[in-house]
Amino acid sequence: MCDDLRLFTDEETDMPYVIPGRFNEKVAFVTGAGSGIGRATAIRLATEGAELFVHDVNADSLAETVSVITANGGTAVSRVGDVSERAECFAAIAEAIEAFGRLDVLANVAGIAGAFHFTEMTETQYRRMVAINMDAPFFFCQAAIPHLLASDGNIVNIASNAGLMGQAYTTAYCMTKGAVVQLTRSLAMEYAKTKIRVNAIAPGGIVTNLTHNFQIPADIDFELMAPYLGYRGQGEADDIAELIALVAAPESTNIHGAIFSSDRGVTAG
Numbered sequence: 001m002c003d004d005l006r007l008f009t010d011e012e013t014d015m016p017y018v019i020p021g022r023f024n025e026k027v028a029f030v031t032g033a034g035s036g037i038g039r040a041t042a043i044r045l046a047t048e049g050a051e052l053f054v055h056d057v058n059a060d061s062l063a064e065t066v067s068v069i070t071a072n073g074g075t076a077v078s079r080v081g082d083v084s085e086r087a088e089c090f091a092a093i094a095e096a097i098e099a100f101g102r103l104d105v106l107a108n109v110a111g112i113a114g115a116f117h118f119t120e121m122t123e124t125q126y127r128r129m130v131a132i133n134m135d136a137p138f139f140f141c142q143a144a145i146p147h148l149l150a151s152d153g154n155i156v157n158i159a160s161n162a163g164l165m166g167q168a169y170t171t172a173y174c175m176t177k178g179a180v181v182q183l184t185r186s187l188a189m190e191y192a193k194t195k196i197r198v199n200a201i202a203p204g205g206i207v208t209n210l211t212h213n214f215q216i217p218a219d220i221d222f223e224l225m226a227p228y229l230g231y232r233g234q235g236e237a238d239d240i241a242e243l244i245a246l247v248a249a250p251e252s253t254n255i256h257g258a259i260f261s262s263d264r265g266v267t268a269g
């Protein structure tokens with residue numbers, strides 16, 4: 001990171017590289033905003049001036065996100081819901097439009113993960129992962145794009161290094177994240193003649209509840225996991241929030257159809 005950007009550090013929020021006012025008069029919708037990357041993103045965008053519509057299935061943790069934002073003078077409207085239901089995706093976007101009258105940024109962050117022996121993942125586990133990680137971003141994009149076209153807004157989808165490489169024991173997760181990569185690229189092409197932008201970020205391991213609670217069968221061959229664990233440990237949720245803010249910022253007009261890796265080199269080799 002360029003040292004000059006330290007000029008923008010906001011001492012009061014203890015959040016590095018804040019660019020005050022970058023999202024003034026913008027409305028951002030963040031899914032998965034109750035925890036981890038989604039919470040960090042919502043707080044960062046609010047700190048940089050956006051009004052927030054935050055969404056999560058966990059009411060308590062979502063309320064905590066809202067109180068952090070409002071305690072710092074920001075605006076956040078929240079909705080509790082399950083993104084695995086198509087109707088919820090459309091209803092949530094409609095509520096955001098009712099609340100703010102516009103939408104400038106959609107950040108599709110909500111997701112789940114888990115490791116399984118391929119033959120042992122149940123149909124219920126598989127369908128839930130597909131519904132949350134793949135179907136929800138698709139339906140949120142469908143619901144949001146008419147409003148983003150009106151504001152020349154943009155979408156940031158959270159994929160994963162798992163969407164860019166094969167990984168033992170996480171086949172379904174890799175499939176859903178690969179689909180998010182292709183959702184991003186395909187929408188970038190379909191809307192190439194408009195001003196909306198569609199991008200994705202592919203994080204490597206980040207310290208969040210998702211990684212903390214990650215379930216791994218006891219009898220797996222750990223050597224097979226080594227290629228996707230990397231050599232530099234895990235990043236922080238704000239590493240990704242900062243990148244989401246950069247990609248979603250109004251001045252980032254040259255960034256469209258991109259898949260940004262932020263994985264400490266995991267997908268480099």
Ligand SMILES: NC(=O)c1ccc[n+]([C@@H]2O[C@H](COP(=O)([O-])OP(=O)(O)OC[C@H]3O[C@@H](n4cnc5c(N)ncnc54)[C@H](O)[C@@H]3O)[C@@H](O)[C@H]2O)c1
Nearest residue numbers: 032034035036037057082083110111160205206208209210
């Ligand atoms: N943490 C990592 O190492 C990592 C790496 C690559 C990609 N990602 C992706 O980043 C995104 C955020 O993950 P995180 O690490 O911040 O996890 P997290 O568990 O901290 O946060 C995920 C949030 O999504 C919410 N959520 C889950 N299912 C939902 C549902 N059905 N409806 C509504 N909300 C739901 C959870 O309640 C939670 O608040 C996910 O898409 C994940 O796949 C994470």
